Amino acid sequence: MSSSSDKTKKLAPEGGLRKGLTSYGDKGFSLFLRKAFIKGAGYTNSALDRPVIGIINTGSAYNPCHGNMPQLIEAVKRGVMLAGGLPMDFPTISIHESFAAPTSMYLRNLMSMDTEEMLRAQPMDAVVMIGGCDKTVPAQMMGAASAGLPAIQLITGSMLTGSHRSERVGACTDCRRYWGKFRAGEIDEAEKDEVNDQLVASVGTCSVMGTASTMACISEALGMTVPGGATPPAVTADRIRIAEETGTRAVQMAKDGLMIDKVLTADAFENAMRVLLAIGGSTNGIVHLAAIAGRMGLEIDLDALDKMGDETPVLVDLKPSGDHYMENFHDAGGMTTLLRELKPLLKLDAMTVTGRTLGEEIDAAPPSFKQDVVRKFDNPIYPRGSIAVLHGNLAPGGAIIKQSAANEKLMEHEGRAVVFENSEDLANRIDSPDLDVMADDILVLKNIGPKGAPGMPEAGYIPIPMKLARAGVKDIVRISDGRMSGTAFGTIVLHVTPEAAVGGPLAFVNNGDRIRLSVKNREISLLVSDEELAKRAKDNPVIEPTAERGYLKLFLDTVTQADKGVDFDFLRAVKMVGKTPKR
Structure with a gap:
């Protein structure tokens, strides 16, 4: 059995409690003072000599998706202490999708900054990041990528049905x-x-393949969780065991110096893109992957993603693309079952937080068994990847559609534009009996992009106009520069780039214009001449939104477009892959 001193011998002299000392002009005094205060909480010298493992606590009464936070923190602490570390939990911002105004996406970058700065400011040799609801996991990975220390993700888990x-x-x-x-x-x-009363049966994240579940699966595909970390429901013993294992692994990462840039590599992001397509994942996953990659000095190539879709079918039978729920995916073996099926397409040498490669983890996993949630390649849910990337004069920088959740009959369609200038205009007119709209029209919503809303809300899931809904219409082509929830479905074109608020072509679409959507040809085109578009731009110049103070000013002054992850431009890495991003 190893002694406490044996377990800490690999730590650097400046690690643990000595890391990032507050400056008082005397290094020895700084450590002396730090120890004096922490001893006020009852810590001994033996405890303070161990590797310090930070644990991000995102529990909040406003965030029922993180309602199991106390149990997870207790289990992580147990794992840390069993491995000879010192657990230190601390709070950061917590964001819930339906409790954040104007939108959770508006606050994701703020949470990433909070995460980054707390990781830099406080002494820790590694960090366990606990998150679940849509924007918390990407925010944590963005912040950790920028901070550049050993980091491991713990997902809160899905709710029960x-x-x-x-x-x-x-x-x-x-x-x-x-x-x-x-x-x-x-x-x-x-x-x-x-x-x-029945839709949310317990604490935890959405039980379908929405953004939260997508980011959980992507986290495991990136190598940022322990194996099996994506799918256990929030209120199960499996989730608690994963939490304990995560704490144990964090200590070993600290000892081994397994920094985040060894895990978040170009190969890891390619694996994540494959998984995104195969799970029928949320379109939001693209935006978040782009933001995390940007913190590592990498770019997400949308055209490459689209090409991957030709050879990566949807294999996971979960709503909204299929029929099952996350607890079924977990019972089917979770990500291990999927990764084994995708193995020929994956970069197997990608490193994971376990210190082993993805290929090694797949080989070491329990054997496959009969199940009906993860399909075989020759029997997919959908024959192509779930997401298609569109181009055309309406979206010079690209747009996306979740083809696996769309109406096949509408994916090759030309129709008349019915235009809403912003969310307020939509709310005021969408249910009016006087709205001039027919089932073969195309609804166009402007100014819900990164700057236009602000914060790119999930308003791209434009409701079917009341008069059409009551006539039995279940789907209609919809186009916007915003996002939609991963839990949504329909023939919906999203992330039109550049957005209307910065003068993108979407800003100049008029009622009655003809628009052509061809998913087969990857096309989204406004059937108006270049000359007419230029005239409209000249006659009605766009004035970009501005603000005088606060976070809104920072957001509007620096936020990027959807293809760059809607991150702040000054937070993207200035050093390329292989280097820890610096300020």
Whole structure:
């Protein structure tokens, strides 16, 4: 059995409590003072000589997706102490998708800055980042990538499913489906309230392949979680065991000096893109991957992603592209089952937080077994990757569509534009009986991009106009410069770049213009001449939004477009891959 001193001998002399000393002009005094204060909490010298493992606590009464935070922190601490480390939990910003105004995306970069600065400011040899709800996991990985220390991700886990009149339901694909039924008059107010009680059966993230589940799977694909870390539901013993294992692994990462830039490599991002396509993942995953990659001095190539889709079918049968829920994916073996099926397409030499390669982890995993959630290559849910990248004069910088959740009949379509200038205009007119709209029209929503909203809200899931919904219309082509929830579905073109608020062509679409969507040809085109577009731009110049103070000013002055991850330009890495990003 190793002694405490044996377990810490690999630590650098400036590690542990000696790391990042507050400056008082006397290094010895700085450490003396730090120890004096921490001893006020009852710590001994023996405890303070161990590797310090930070644990990010994102628990919040406003964040039910993180409602299991106390249990996770306790389990991580247990794992850290069993491995000979000293656990130190600390809070950062916590963001919940439906509790953040104007949108959680607006605050993601702020959370990433909070994470980065706390990792820099406080002494720790490695950090366990606990997150789950949509923007928390990418924010944490962005911050850790910039801080450049050993970091490991712990996912809070998905919620359990509920039951409504013997039908299994779960947030939030079924939230949207039942709301659509209510708007169409198919269910009454009483049933709407009844199902509302059942859609979220426990704490945890959405139980479908929404953005939270997508980022959980991407985290494991990137090598940022322990094997099996993506899928255990929040309230299960499996999730608690993963938390303990994560704490143990963090100590070893600290001892080995396994920095985040050894894990978040170009190969890791390619693996994550493969997984994004194969799981039918959220379109938001592209934006977050671009932001995390940007912190490492890398770029996400949308055209390369599109080409990957030709050879990477959707294999995971989860809503909204399929029928199952995250707990079913977990019972089917989780990411191990999927990664084994994708193995011929993956970069197997990519390093993971375990200190072993992805290929080694796949080979060491338990054997496959019969299940019906992860399909074989010759029997996919959808024959191509879930996401297609579009180009054309309406989106010179690209746009995307989640083809696996779209209506096949509408993916080759030409129609008349019905234009809404912003979210307020949409809210005021979408349900008006006087709205001039038909089922074969194309709804266009402007000014919900990074700067236009601000914060690129998930308003791209434009509701079916009331008059059409009550006539039985279930889908209609919709186009915007915003995002949509990964739990949503429909023939919806998103992330049109450049956005309308910075003078992109979307700004100059008029009611009655013809638009052509061809997913087969990867095209999104406004059927208006270049000369006419130039005239409209000259006659109606766009004035970009500005602000006088605070975070809004910082956001509007520095936020990038969707293809760069909607990150702040000054936070992107200035050093290329292989180097720890510097300030």
